[in-house]
Amino acid sequence: MSPENKNSETMSVFSPALAKRFDALVEKYPVKRSALIPMLLYAQDEVGYLSDAVVAEVALRIGITELEVRNVATYYSMLRFKPAGKFNIQVCTNISCMLRGAYEVYERFQEELGVGPKGVTSDGLFSVEEVECIGACCWAPAIQVNYDFHDELKPDLVSGILDRYRNPNQDQKKNKEKNA
Amino acid sequence: MPRLVSHPDEVKLVSRRFGMGATNIDRYLELGGYEAVKKCLAQGPEWIVEEMKASGLRGRGGAGFSTGMKWSFVPKQSAKPKYILVNGDESEPGTCKDHLIFLHDPHAVIEGTIIAGLAVGAKMGFIYLRGEYRYLLEIMERAVADAYDRGFLGKNIFGSGSEFQIITQTGAGAYEVGEESALMESLEGKRGVPRIKPPFPAVVGLYGGPTVINNAETIATVPQVITMGAQAYAALGTPRNGGTRLFCISGHVERPGVYELPMGYNLKKMIYEMAGGIRGGRNLKAVVPGGSSTPVLLPEEIDIGMDFDQVGKAGSMLGSGGVVVIDDQTCIVEFALRTISFYAHESCGWCIPCREGTDWLKKSLTRFHAGFGTEADIGNMQYLAENMLGRTFCPLGDAAAMPTIAFLKKFRKEFEDHLNGKPCPYAQEGVPQLTVV
Numbered sequence: 355m356s357p358e359n360k361n362s363e364t365m366s367v368f369s370p371a372l373a374k375r376f377d378a379l380v381e382k383y384p385v386k387r388s389a390l391i392p393m394l395l396y397a398q399d400e401v402g403y404l405s406d407a408v409v410a411e412v413a414l415r416i417g418i419t420e421l422e423v424r425n426v427a428t429y430y431s432m433l434r435f436k437p438a439g440k441f442n443i444q445v446c447t448n449i450s451c452m453l454r455g456a457y458e459v460y461e462r463f464q465e466e467l468g469v470g471p472k473g474v475t476s477d478g479l480f481s482v483e484e485v486e487c488i489g490a491c492c493w494a495p496a497i498q499v500n501y502d503f504h505d506e507l508k509p510d511l512v513s514g515i516l517d518r519y520r521n522p523n524q525d526q527k528k529n530k531e532k533n534a
Numbered sequence: 535m536p537r538l539v540s541h542p543d544e545v546k547l548v549s550r551r552f553g554m555g556a557t558n559i560d561r562y563l564e565l566g567g568y569e570a571v572k573k574c575l576a577q578g579p580e581w582i583v584e585e586m587k588a589s590g591l592r593g594r595g596g597a598g599f600s601t602g603m604k605w606s607f608v609p610k611q612s613a614k615p616k617y618i619l620v621n622g623d624e625s626e627p628g629t630c631k632d633h634l635i636f637l638h639d640p641h642a643v644i645e646g647t648i649i650a651g652l653a654v655g656a657k658m659g660f661i662y663l664r665g666e667y668r669y670l671l672e673i674m675e676r677a678v679a680d681a682y683d684r685g686f687l688g689k690n691i692f693g694s695g696s697e698f699q700i701i702t703q704t705g706a707g708a709y710e711v712g713e714e715s716a717l718m719e720s721l722e723g724k725r726g727v728p729r730i731k732p733p734f735p736a737v738v739g740l741y742g743g744p745t746v747i748n749n750a751e752t753i754a755t756v757p758q759v760i761t762m763g764a765q766a767y768a769a770l771g772t773p774r775n776g777g778t779r780l781f782c783i784s785g786h787v788e789r790p791g792v793y794e795l796p797m798g799y800n801l802k803k804m805i806y807e808m809a810g811g812i813r814g815g816r817n818l819k820a821v822v823p824g825g826s827s828t829p830v831l832l833p834e835e836i837d838i839g840m841d842f843d844q845v846g847k848a849g850s851m852l853g854s855g856g857v858v859v860i861d862d863q864t865c866i867v868e869f870a871l872r873t874i875s876f877y878a879h880e881s882c883g884w885c886i887p888c889r890e891g892t893d894w895l896k897k898s899l900t901r902f903h904a905g906f907g908t909e910a911d912i913g914n915m916q917y918l919a920e921n922m923l924g925r926t927f928c929p930l931g932d933a934a935a936m937p938t939i940a941f942l943k944k945f946r947k948e949f950e951d952h953l954n955g956k957p958c959p960y961a962q963e964g965v966p967q968l969t970v971v
Contacts, residue, residue, distance in 0.1 A: 382701060383701065384615070384658070384741055385722065385723075385741055387722060387723035387724075388703070388721055388722060388723050389723065390723035391703075391704070391705065391706050391720060391723060392703065392704050394706065395665055395704060395706045416723070425725065426723065426724060426725055429708065429725040429726060429882070430665070430705070430706035430707045430708050430726075431706075431707035431708060431879075432665045432666070432706045432707030433706050433707070447872070448627040448826075448872065448876055449627050449628065449785070449822070449826055449858055449869065449872055449873060449876075450627060450628055450784035450785055450856075450858055452869075452872055453784075453785045453786055453858070453860065453861075453864065454785070454786075486625075486627075486709065486876055486879060486880065487625060487626070487627040487628075487629075487709075487826075487876070488666050489624045489625065489629065489630045489632070489633045489664065489666065489667065490536065490630055490633065491627065491628050491629065491630045491782055491784040491790075491856060491858075492536070492537075492630050492782050492783065492784050492790045492791045492792055493536045493537060493630070493790070494784055494785075494790070498666060501666070501668035501669060502669075503536075503669070505535075505536060505537070506537070
């Protein structure tokens with residue numbers, strides 16, 4: 355049995371759903387290798403980072419060496435080889451955001467969480483980092499928590515955002531009450 | 535959800551479906567969607583290319599190259615498949631227009647891609663979004679799936695017998711991938727480093743086949759040009775600068791936002807009337823007119839029409855349409871440092887002048903801003919930046935060098951005020967402003 359055809363439910367580091375998705379992803383493009391970057395990103399979304407096991411399986415699935423996978427992965431700033439928090443807070447500090455107070459927002463996140471740049475909270479829930487332009491310049495300052503955008507921020511809005519991720523159920527409850 | 539803005543001077547073409555629910559395919563059809571592609575199927579490829587040439591539409595990614603000309607460079611016969619590649623890697627600081635297009639009008643991107651395919655004889659298109667735009671990628675994927683369901687994409691589009699497939703793709707965080715050859719490398723599953731030209735992508739591009747690469751806004755404009763006619767579209771703008779474009783006004787203005795304006799609209803008016811002037815009643819210090827890579831303009835230089843030629847004549851570039859407004863409480867050395875830090879972070883490392891030059895500039899500016907600069911540093915930074923120009927495979931080296939040279943030349947006094955261990959005399963509330971010579 356070739357490694358690419360292995361039973362994804364028993365031998366994969368990925369969930370059965372993601373393994374199935376990857377089986378389809380390599381068929382999507384005229385050239386298999388085009389699946390590499392999306393595969394790394396989706397793998398990271400599920401596993402949390404590009405572990406040795408993730409790199410090994412992606413290499414097998416694409417049919418290239420692990421070295422080649424690492425060569426590509428190290429180029430892209432969203433891909434990481436160490437775990438981040440469950441909610442990774444990415445504060446844009448590029449020019450448009452900087453002019454409207456991004457560094458104050460960035461500092462407030464660090465204060466509230468008690469961590470420094472790229473730090474992860476001890477419960478593993480949050481991490482915070484400074485990132486380059488995220489394409490929300492007209493709604494600055496902006497951040498992303500994982501893939502969610504939050505626009506037009508002020509330092510005073512920081513703790514409310516953190517609470518929403520700490521207690522997602524409470525937020526849903528509030529929404530239900532609002533809609534009722 | 536990004537806030538939408540509106541102003542009576544706007545001419546809404548690309549943005550006309552924003553906020554109208556056009557992500558829904560039925561709604562898009564109600565609003566006149568997919569009529570342009572039907573017209574193109576009836577008229578044929580030569581007609582499409584001629585219309586695009588006559589429209590005066592120039593690439594919205596930054597370079598401002600004629601879209602019709604670009605399409606006409608693709609050879610008619612090719613042993614290898616031809617491709618359309620939509621560049622949605624939007625990463626130039628100050629630019630957030632494609633964000634709104636993907637969010638509000640994904641079918642316009644699909645329709646424009648199909649038309650580009652018909653024009654050059656390509657059967658496959660790729661829509662590449664930057665990795666951070668995951669929620670927008672999901673909107674695009676939904677729209678593509680709906681278009682397949684209706685038979686607008688596939689082996690027999692609109693029952694015409696023509697084939698066109700669209701594949702969506704995500705990046706994973708890299709400014710450099712917005713450069714067209716680096717974009718192709720990324721799409722092929724490699725590090726996003728540029729290729730040397732020639733050969734140009736129109737001849738040897740993605741997977742070695744002839745490839746047209748257009749910015750997402752350019753592609754979303756294409757159906758509008760076809761629907762209203764090339765002459766009518768061209769007439770909205772200025773000579774050689776057809777139509778309208780999305781301007782992203784950010785920074786120290788009262789009403790930042792993405793405004794769609796005719797090409798040639800006055801920059802001063804854009805800042806003081808449309809965007810409500812400088813925030814908090816302060817004074818203007820400088821304007822970056824077209825994304826962070828474009829040379830800065832002084833307040834006395836902004837009474838100009840915003841088209842590629844007029845901004846070029848004023849010594850800068852229209853670029854990607856990102857207008858960044860800077861008030862008089864801002865330290866230009868700090869602003870220059872933040873700009874250069876970005877390019878140093880994003881330099882792919884392929885070409886030495888860019889890799890070493892951006893890093894050296896960043897280090898010099900960091901030291902300078904901290905008050906440890908010397909008189910000689912000013913000249914050295916300028917010499918360094920001037921020697922990066924034109925010495926790299928792709929324009930990232932220029933993108934870092936050009937604004938640096940402009941900051942040093944136009945704000946020399948402000949740099950000098952940082953000399954000899956003085957603390958930064960700018961950027962603090964209540965500190966009297968020194969006059970800029």
